[in-house]
Amino acid sequence: MTVLLESPWAWVALGVVLAIAELLVPGYFLIWIAAAALLTGLAGLALPLPFAVLALLFVAMAGVAVLAGRRWYARNPGVDADPALNDRGGQLVGQGAVVACAISGGSGRVRHGDTEWLARGPDLPAGARVRVVGHEGTVLVVEPA
Incomplete structure (x- = not known):
């Protein structure tokens, strides 16, 4: 060589x-x-x-x-075509959802499409409409719509 x-x-x-x-x-x-x-x-x-x-x-x-x-x-990091491509929680920010299991004590479950997510937000009854304002891992942060 x-x-x-x-x-x-x-x-x-x-x-x-x-x-x-x-x-x-x-x-x-x-x-x-x-x-x-x-x-x-x-x-x-x-x-x-x-x-x-x-x-x-x-x-x-x-x-x-x-x-x-x-x-x-x-x-000089590359610019992704879709920065939230592999961030399912991030893709939901700004979208609406419905409370599936009442949010009490700051936590509950919401339904978006055919998926239920753990949620954190103000106390709300099941069936209330919410808007996703952020996420922490797989927990959506919501507020009343």
Whole structure:
């Protein structure tokens, strides 16, 4: 393997292969390693460096690139098409429901569609209409409609 990677073009090829792998199986990290491999290949083309130096350069650049990538993704999170996609309670905020089991002492059950949810809110009799104003895990926070 060291004989293969002694050529700067092998580093460039490795970078291209890793970039293609990132496209096929996106994971947000191979592209940074691919960039490090491409830069290592370019450095090897610009300067006649032995394999050991190229390998150390690759390791250093890959580490810096991955850390920079993590930092960039932390500062620029992706925007979800539907932020409440996997948040069923969040999807119900603003919608109406009916008290299924009287809310007394601040807790009870409400029905939305064909599902009953634990609910927290003011004391209300069964059958009262409520509006979902929030949620705490799987417990809906409601107020009279």
